[in-house]
Amino acid sequence: MAVMIGVDWGTSSFRAFRLAADGAVLGRRSAPQGILHIEAGRFAETLRQHVGGWLDEGETRVLLAGMVGSRQGWVEAPYLACPAGAAEIAAALVAVPFEGARVRLVPGLSDTDDSGVPEVMRGEETQIIGALTEIRGDGVACLPGSHSKWARIAGGRITTYRTYLSGETFSALRYGTILGRMMTDGPTDLPAFDRGVARAAEPGHLLHHLFGVRTLGLAGKLKDVESASYLSGLLIGHEVRAARPRGLRVHLIGAMALCSLYARAITACGGESSVEDEDAAARGLALIGRRAQWN
Amino acid sequence: MAVMIGVDWGTSSFRAFRLAADGAVLGRRSAPQGILHIEAGRFAETLRQHVGGWLDEGETRVLLAGMVGSRQGWVEAPYLACPAGAAEIAAALVAVPFEGARVRLVPGLSDTDDSGVPEVMRGEETQIIGALTEIRGDGVACLPGSHSKWARIAGGRITTYRTYLSGETFSALRYGTILGRMMTDGPTDLPAFDRGVARAAEPGHLLHHLFGVRTLGLAGKLKDVESASYLSGLLIGHEVRAARPRGLRVHLIGAMALCSLYARAITACGGESSVEDEDAAARGLALIGRRAQWN
Numbered sequence: 026m027a028v029m030i031g032v033d034w035g036t037s038s039f040r041a042f043r044l045a046a047d048g049a050v051l052g053r054r055s056a057p058q059g060i061l062h063i064e065a066g067r068f069a070e071t072l073r074q075h076v077g078g079w080l081d082e083g084e085t086r087v088l089l090a091g092m093v094g095s096r097q098g099w100v101e102a103p104y105l106a107c108p109a110g111a112a113e114i115a116a117a118l119v120a121v122p123f124e125g126a127r128v129r130l131v132p133g134l135s136d137t138d139d140s141g142v143p144e145v146m147r148g149e150e151t152q153i154i155g156a157l158t159e160i161r162g163d164g165v166a167c168l169p170g171s172h173s174k175w176a177r178i179a180g181g182r183i184t185t186y187r188t189y190l191s192g193e194t195f196s197a198l199r200y201g202t203i204l205g206r207m208m209t210d211g212p213t214d215l216p217a218f219d220r221g222v223a224r225a226a227e228p229g230h231l232l233h234h235l236f237g238v239r240t241l242g243l244a245g246k247l248k249d250v251e252s253a254s255y256l257s258g259l260l261i262g263h264e265v266r267a268a269r270p271r272g273l274r275v276h277l278i279g280a281m282a283l284c285s286l287y288a289r290a291i292t293a294c295g296g297e298s299s300v301e302d303e304d305a306a307a308r309g310l311a312l313i314g315r316r317a318q319w320n
Numbered sequence: 321m322a323v324m325i326g327v328d329w330g331t332s333s334f335r336a337f338r339l340a341a342d343g344a345v346l347g348r349r350s351a352p353q354g355i356l357h358i359e360a361g362r363f364a365e366t367l368r369q370h371v372g373g374w375l376d377e378g379e380t381r382v383l384l385a386g387m388v389g390s391r392q393g394w395v396e397a398p399y400l401a402c403p404a405g406a407a408e409i410a411a412a413l414v415a416v417p418f419e420g421a422r423v424r425l426v427p428g429l430s431d432t433d434d435s436g437v438p439e440v441m442r443g444e445e446t447q448i449i450g451a452l453t454e455i456r457g458d459g460v461a462c463l464p465g466s467h468s469k470w471a472r473i474a475g476g477r478i479t480t481y482r483t484y485l486s487g488e489t490f491s492a493l494r495y496g497t498i499l500g501r502m503m504t505d506g507p508t509d510l511p512a513f514d515r516g517v518a519r520a521a522e523p524g525h526l527l528h529h530l531f532g533v534r535t536l537g538l539a540g541k542l543k544d545v546e547s548a549s550y551l552s553g554l555l556i557g558h559e560v561r562a563a564r565p566r567g568l569r570v571h572l573i574g575a576m577a578l579c580s581l582y583a584r585a586i587t588a589c590g591g592e593s594s595v596e597d598e599d600a601a602a603r604g605l606a607l608i609g610r611r612a613q614w615n
Binding site: 202204 | 495559
């Protein structure tokens with residue numbers, strides 16, 4: 026017996042889950058219909074297209090998380106400030122008008138760094154909540170990606186987090202600088218990735234290390250097929266060294282391929298990590314949905 | 321009475337100088353004909369097009385510096401290892417076949433960083449040699465740009481140097497990431513540039529600071545017209561803090577507008593600098609040419 030529909034609706038993709046009371050995924054739909062691909066005003070239509078069948082079968086509750094709650098999304102849900110856990114998030118859901126179901130939006134979380142510069146996330150908070158059982162109330166979660174998030178968890182709440190622009194910086198350097206001219210696409214070359222991670226520990230700033238990607242290639246010490254993997258390791262190595270709190274296991278949440286690379290870099294830096302399964306978003310939606318007032 | 325033609329021939333531009341024995345510039349030609357814009361095999365033709373008149377008037381010596389001596393250039397001049405000064409460079413010139421004049425190439429300089437990663441420069445060595453009179457034999461030269469160079473000078477020779485990919489990283493981030501979507505082009509907003517420089521001194525890695533460019537914009541704390549200048553200050557601030565040796569005046573060599581921004585960042589970091597005049601390349605060519613064997 027399903028009790029809720031959960032939707033992880035981000036910038037580039039749409040993923041819907043039909044969820045049991047215990048969070049089990051009874052059905053799923055996904056489509057490359059992230060909010061950037063939805064014409065203005067067609068959010069309700071797109072939602073109905075994917076989950077209309079489940080609604081016809083009796084579902085009445087839909088919980089949305091991700092960039093769908095941003096200014097560029099369906100309805101803007103104001104950010105909730107850290108620290109926040111499932112209870113605070115469930116109490117701050119935003120209702121979205123929709124015929125035939127009660128639709129609610131999960132708010133993103135805001136924070137400020139040590140210098141008072143704002144932090145924002147939308148969607149990752151739901152994945153972290155979904156991984157809380159594994160994290161057991163206290164620890165560190167890392168969600169690698171275009172804008173990697175490193176969150177501290179205490180007492181089952183997200184207390185603070187920091188963002189690193191690593192993924193987007195990789196793409197920008199790969200496709201927008203002279204470094205990319207020596208790079209070929211293909212699967213990650215792990216020894217080259219490891220060399221990049223090790224390079225991040227050497228003296229010199231990232232901006233200096235970046236030039237070395239070129240000179241190692243010119244000197245015949247880095248092959249074209251290795252160069253992109255080395256750059257990836259260099260950036261991830263810098264991120265892990267800057268972001269990882271010492272002595273705490275890192276819970277990696279996200280796509281397995283990228284999480285595996287982060288796990289590798291964390292090990293190389295002397296840390297420990299584990300990769301959570303990819304349904305953290307579904308579990309987070311179920312956990313928040315169970316605590317919510319649906320009236 | 322002129323005695324030599326000097327040419328600074330880089331990736332994107334061609335600059336020729338008719339030089340007196342004392343290095344005075346008696347005539348100049350420039351064109352947007354960097355080596356990337358020269359069809360294969362047409363280097364001699366392009367050179368003759370710009371300096372043929374001077375050759376007809378009796379000049380017989382042409383000294384070339386810059387990327388024209390790279391694998392993608394006219395003739396490849398092997399790198400000379402640091403430390404090297406005008407004497408070592410003059411002794412390592414490479415002859416280029418050319419009818420009607422003796423044409424020589426200045427070799428680039430190679431070095432290795434503290435971890436053994438190669439460094440390369442082509443053209444900057446000539447500008448540094450040209451600024452040696454100002455540097456008075458010992459000091460630090462900084463040549464800001466796509467690939468910024470920071471060189472230590474001792475006893476009139478370039479002893480070692482490090483490269484930072486700051487300029488290219490700025491362009492890649494500006495035009496290839498979400499940060500750029502909030503940016504407008506225009507003259508540098510100095511207060512925003514200064515804020516970026518100050519941000520570089522705050523806790524957190526560059527990859528974290530980069531995300532702040534976005535969040536400050538979202539929070540209304542950084543205007544669209546300020547955002548690119550802030551990013552520029554952030555990157556230059558990181559570079560200056562990583563590259564500047566404490567207690568030494570920095571001699572800035574290059575285009576005045578960019579050098580002025582570096583001078584501003586160096587001052588903000590508690591350092592001192594001076595901007596050398598823009599004819600350093602011409603003076604360097606004259607100094608090297610005077611020491612060369614032209615037989």
